[in-house]
Amino acid sequence: MSASCERAIVLAGDLHARPAGALAVAAGRFASAVSVTAGGHTADAKSVLGVMGLGATSGQNVTVAAAGPDAREAVAALIAILSEATKVGGLTDAVWVYGKRLVAGWVTC
Amino acid sequence: MTAQPMGTGTVGIVLVSHSAELAAGAAHLAAQVSGGTVTIIAAGGTDDGELGTSAAKVERGLRLAESGAGVVVLPDLGSAVLTVRAVLEDYGEAGSVLLADAPFVEGAVAATVTAAAGGDLKAVAAAAEEARHVRKL
Numbered sequence: 482m483s484a485s486c487e488r489a490i491v492l493a494g495d496l497h498a499r500p501a502g503a504l505a506v507a508a509g510r511f512a513s514a515v516s517v518t519a520g521g522h523t524a525d526a527k528s529v530l531g532v533m534g535l536g537a538t539s540g541q542n543v544t545v546a547a548a549g550p551d552a553r554e555a556v557a558a559l560i561a562i563l564s565e566a567t568k569v570g571g572l573t574d575a576v577w578v579y580g581k582r583l584v585a586g587w588v589t590c
Numbered sequence: 591m592t593a594q595p596m597g598t599g600t601v602g603i604v605l606v607s608h609s610a611e612l613a614a615g616a617a618h619l620a621a622q623v624s625g626g627t628v629t630i631i632a633a634g635g636t637d638d639g640e641l642g643t644s645a646a647k648v649e650r651g652l653r654l655a656e657s658g659a660g661v662v663v664l665p666d667l668g669s670a671v672l673t674v675r676a677v678l679e680d681y682g683e684a685g686s687v688l689l690a691d692a693p694f695v696e697g698a699v700a701a702t703v704t705a706a707a708g709g710d711l712k713a714v715a716a717a718a719e720e721a722r723h724v725r726k727l
Binding site: 499 | 619622623703707709717720721
C-alpha cells in the first residue's frame with residue numbers, strides 16, 4: 482500500500498557532511514522515494530551529495546517528504562535525525578541507529 | 591537503488607590513489623560520513639611508499655573489502671585504471687568487482703553511504719558515478 486507523508490523542521494545547526502551522511506544512510510534503507518527541501522531547492526534524501534548541496538543552515542526550515550509503502554516511517558526517521566544530528570555534539574551513535582530501525586508513532590500524516 | 595542488500599554482507603569499497611595519504615584521507619572521510627559500517631580499503635602509493643599505484647596493494651584491497659556482496663573500486667586518476675584492470679585480469683572473482691568512473695572524493699563518499707544503506711553492487715557503483723553530476727554550489 483502506498484502513501485505519502487511530509488513534515489517540516491527548523492534546523493538546530495548546519496547540515497554538514499556527517500549529518501547529511503546519517504540522513505542519506507537512513508533514507509536509503511526505506512523503499513519509499515524520499516526528498517529533502519530547503520531554501521527552495523529539493524534533493525533526493527538518498528543522495529548524500531545532493532543533501533550536502535542544499536547548503537542548509539541553522540535556523541532554516543527543512544521539509545522531508547516521502548511517497549511509498551513506508552513513507553510515514555521514513556519521514557519520522559529523517560525528522561528525528563535532522564532534529565538530533567544538527568545539534569552541537571548531537572551526532573551520537575543513537576542517531577545512526579535511526580537508520581537501522583523504523584521510527585514511527587509521533588508522526589501523523 | 592534497492593532498499594535491501596542483494597547478497598550477504600555489505601558492498602566493500604577500494605580507493606586506488608597515486609598517493610597513500612590521499613587514499614587514506616578519502617577513506618577516513620567516507621567512513622566518518624557513512625557511520626563507519628562499511629569496509630573501505632585505501633590502496634594508495636607504490637609498494638615502497640612513492641607516488642604511483644601498486645598492483646599488490648589493489649589485489650590485497652579487493653580481498654580485504656570482499657564480504658560476499660561485491661566490491662566497488664574507485665581510481666583517482668586515469669592511469670590508476672591501468673593498474674586496476676591488470677589486477678582484474680588475473681583476479682578470480684572479477685565478476686564481483688565494479689570499477690566506477692567517478693570523481694574520487696565525492697564518489698567515495700556517495701558510494702560508501704549507499705553501501706551503508708544496504709545498496710547492492712550496481713547501486714553502489716551508480717551512486718559513485720552519479721557524483722559527477724551533483725553540483726556543490
